Amino acid sequence: MAEKLANPAPLGPSGFALTTLVLSLFNAHIITAGSDVVIGLAAFYGGLA
């Protein structure tokens, strides 16, 4: 019997979307200070996931 694997496709867009959203909020000046928080997301969700 073939091994059942999870579909890897949703994880990529999930991490990408969340990180993009947060960085874009800073780029759009909706949030104006403290964009350093994005680097953790970039390293471990947007990037690693």
Next chain:
Amino acid sequence: MAGILEWRAGNTFGYAAFFTYGAFWEWYFITVLLAHMGLITISLAGLSAVLAAFGVFTFIFWIYTFRLNWALWFVFLTLWLTFFLLAAGLTIAGGYMGIITAFFAWYTAFALVAQEVFNRPIPLLTSPPIKVKSETAKH
């Protein structure tokens, strides 16, 4: 990681795309970190070059999405627009376009999960922008 898993799953498009955008964020992470530590200096022209290069990659992958589904088509369209807006120094416009991109990317992710969990077709995910009449191509 999803890039490696897509490679395992035999999905060439997902493998190349996920790995590239994963690398984009690692680039962002390491660049911001090293710049803060004072180890490297970033120039505006350099940033624009990287963003424009990712814009070119995204534009070409957008062409592939014409044969995949509407959800990904919207993600890649808004994403290459975002990259070029940011590369052109239009940060606020790029920011808003990025928010739209994030919305579509999240929709795609949620729709993929919903499709499996509810076991039914989800809007924008099941139809490609261009349908090929598969048999007419053969002479």
